[in-house]
């Protein structure tokens with residue numbers, strides 16, 4: 124039982140999503156290292172095939188990303204990001220699931236929204252000039268994520284005096300800016316940004332105190348899938364982090380996460396189904 128009343132619905136472009144149960148967001152990376160080998164057309168085919176598999180496995184939303192945000196990743200010019208993301212949006216427009224686009228560039232947001240995106244997942248929390256306007260002009264949902272620094276350098280020396288307080292204050296400030304900028308609260312999701320400018324200890328503290336973030340009264344999205352914190356705790360390489368990822372995902376859901384961003388949709392669904400059955404019986 125959580126000590127607060129969580130939000131029940133999220134307005135999300137063409138959809139209104141019920142938040143009564145946790146939602147599974149499947150990751151669809153369209154960076155060259157994900158579906159590269161046979162040129163743009165083959166990449167598009169592979170990406171849409173993977174998207175359909177995620178949907179068959181039970182994804183409630185898809186998160187399409189054309190720029191790697193992994194620690195150390197180099198930025199991608201917005202026009203290249205648009206070239207990667209827009210054909211995938213066009214191909215998946217009628218797939219029956221909300222389409223999220225993971226971007227921090229206002230040009231990409233505008234192009235994505237013109238091509239049917241329902242959610243903008245911004246690791247930069249709409250801080251770029253023009254980002255708020257791009258989102259306000261549509262009826263999409265937006266995920267405001269916390270990050271310290273930039274993907275290229277964020278893991279070099281993350282520092283906080285009070286990581287939970289600072290992340291909470293940042294997110295509360297970004298929510299206020301979004302609402303004042305004309306984005307209704309029922310379109311906003313918040314995210315502590317696990318692994319984005321944080322040490323293992325910071326990540327654990329944030330996950331342990333997720334209920335404090337959830338008490339802000341907005342849906343909380345969490346991404347822990349295959350991340351380096353799972354590697355650090357288990358000693359496993361990125362291809363062998365499923366059990367650790369599921370465990371962290373459930374810990375987040377127990378503390379109020381309503382959307383989980385994952386690579387392994389079928390296994391996440393199974394884990395949630397078992398947890399939900401126990402929770403319903405309690």
Ligand code: 9MG
Nearest residue numbers: 225266268314316317345346
């Ligand atoms: C793009 N991306 C990678 N990890 C993420 C996370 O934890 N949250 C969100 N919102 N996006 C993420």
